[in-house]
Amino acid sequence: MAIMIRSLLLPLTLLVLAATSTVAQLEIGYYSKSCPNVEAIVREEMVKIISAAPSLAGPLLRLHFHDCFVRGCDASVLIDSTKGNLAERDAKPNRSLRGFGSVERVKAKLESACPGVVSCADVLTLMARDAVVLAKGPSWPVELGRRDGRTSNAAEASDELPPAFGDIPLLTKIFASKGLDLKDLVVLSGAHTLGTAHCPSYADRLYNATADPSLDSEYAEKLRMKCRSVNDGSTLSEMDPGSYKTFDGSYYRHVAKRRGLFRSDAALLTDATTREYVRRVATGKFDDAFFKDFSESMIKMGNVGVLTGVQGEIRKKCYVLN
Ligand code: HEM
Structure with missing residues (x-):
């Protein structure tokens, strides 16, 4: 009996291990069934945002960079500070970030089309790509499937982001x-x-x-x-x-x-x-x-330190944990 239980448990353990320890598995078309219009929705909103305020292209690109360099691309940069927690976005190098409202606006559109499906980390990645495209830069395929982190810490942002005086x-x-x-x-x-x-x-x-x-x-x-x-x-x-x-x-x-x-x-x-x-x-x-x-x-x-599979969560609003 003990042998039988062991022989059943081993494959199960391996499966759980595989699910939690796989290297980032992002995919093109990750939302093709769950939210097939994700890219079109982001693009449509981005066209409106950038036509109204062309100077937002830079800030939206920078948001993605500052996200990825701290805890990986997990949208931790978007989380608001709370009473007990000073979040990344209030760290000194992040005080000049802009574009948070635009991210919430795009996320809200996606929530009404496909509730609880598209992560804020993916939204940021797509918006950064579209910001570059709309500023007449190159386009590239964006692999999706990032999950949102549940931790955001100002001290980490100050430590991890490259300083302007960097050699x-x-x-x-x-x-x-x-x-x-x-x-x-x-x-x-x-x-x-x-x-x-x-x-x-x-x-x-x-x-x-x-x-x-x-x-x-x-x-x-x-x-x-x-x-x-x-x-x-x-x-x-x-x-x-x-x-x-x-x-x-x-x-x-x-x-x-x-x-x-x-x-x-x-x-x-x-x-x-x-x-x-x-x-x-x-x-x-x-x-x-x-x-x-x-x-x-x-x-x-866009692949730096991403959370995938069952890690993290899909935030409903990007500035607050579920
Ligand atoms: C190599 C290390 C980097 C350093 C030290 C650095 C530093 C800075 C600093 C100090 C600012 C100005 C902040 C302010 O005074 O308002 C800035 C702005 C900016 N950075 Fe970087 N940066 C680096 C890399 C990057 C990367 C990798 C990206 C994106 C891929 C990026 C995108 C931007 C953009 C678009 C702005 C303008 C933002 C705006 O218009 O508000 N930077 N960066």
Whole structure:
């Protein structure tokens, strides 16, 4: 009898183990039966959102990045703080995030079409892709099936997100801890073709006792006219001046001319591999290659630490646990 029970239990245990320990299993068309119009619904809402506010493309792309780098792409960045818990979105590097309302709006549409089916983590991933497409950037297939996490902790976000002052060794280490390499670093930094930044993210480069040699002095002078002090929290500067609402390779032209806004952008000129990439795309002849690389790196980033199967939950509202 004992042998019989054991022989029945073993396969069962293996099955449970397999279900809980499999590597991320995301799929194209994951919702093909449970919510077949998911991509069309997200796209339709995104068209409305971006037509009304084109400057939201950057923030929506950044939300996905900040989600994936902390506890994996599990929508933990969207959870509101509660009395007993300071959540990721209230961590210092996340205070400049925008677009939360747009995510809730898209999620609400999906909840009315297919209640309790599509995770907030998948919504964020699709919205980031669509933000890039609608900003005239590349498109890529999005694998789906992420589940939403149930933990969100501000201290973790401060520890895990790359800081604007990051140099190559630090950035490489942070990216490697997410399974991303040096190429992903230089390629994904190209996301800074979209969007704007607040003075405190770069003003230390303008108001140091000795001028920052990695920043073009004429450009520094221009930036000083806008950003009057290190503490100026209200002035915004474009990272890719002239085309900050369009996804293209021109960010690399600025970086190549020592006009990258953050130290992390400038750092790309200090390593042979990343420098070569910057200079290549800066010629303007390799935007297609950059688009392809960006798509590949975004797919990789969208796989970081995902929850699948029976892990986590499918949140009904993205800002609060079920
Ligand atoms: C390499 C490491 C990175 C560092 C150190 C970094 C740092 C920053 C900083 C400091 C800002 C400005 C925040 C503010 O002052 O408002 C910013 C903005 C932005 N970042 Fe990054 N970033 C990095 C990588 C990425 C990646 C991988 C993506 C996406 C794939 C991304 C997308 C964006 C976008 C779109 C904005 C503009 C957001 C807006 O317009 O509000 N960044 N980043």
